[in-house]
Amino acid sequence: MKAAESWSVAPAEEPRFAAGDRVAVRRFDVPGHLRAPWYIRGHAGIVERFCGSFRNPEELAYNRSGLPAQPLYRVRFRQREVWPDYAGPEADTVDIEIYQHWLDPA
Numbered sequence: 001m002k003a004a005e006s007w008s009v010a011p012a013e014e015p016r017f018a019a020g021d022r023v024a025v026r027r028f029d030v031p032g033h034l035r036a037p038w039y040i041r042g043h044a045g046i047v048e049r050f051c052g053s054f055r056n057p058e059e060l061a062y063n064r065s066g067l068p069a070q071p072l073y074r075v076r077f078r079q080r081e082v083w084p085d086y087a088g089p090e091a092d093t094v095d096i097e098i099y100q101h102w103l104d105p106a
Contacts, residue, residue: 012053016071016100022105023046023104023106024044024106025043026102026103033058045078045106048095051072051073053069056101058099072098075095
């Protein structure tokens with residue numbers, strides 16, 4: 001078991017994605033304590049790994065339980081797809097950890 005997975009919490013939502021799956025970040029535009037960067041919403045990437053299930057920090061910010069815990073993934077995005085003016089190498093990527101409720105199959 002990886003170190004991060006040892007911190008996983010139950011009860012938890014079942015993971016819907018696995019390493020290698022293509023996912024898209026939802027375009028929620030709601031007020032509050034959100035844990036998906038604005039610049040990545042609406043973009044598609046590849047799940048690099050499942051990190052475990054953790055209490056939802058968007059709920060914890062309001063002193064709620066954060067349960068059920070949400071699966072957390074590290075998702076890899078091509079920088080040129082995120083920032084069209086990106087001048088770096090074509091193969092450059094950015095990895096972002098995103099909770100499952102922000103992701104849809106792409």
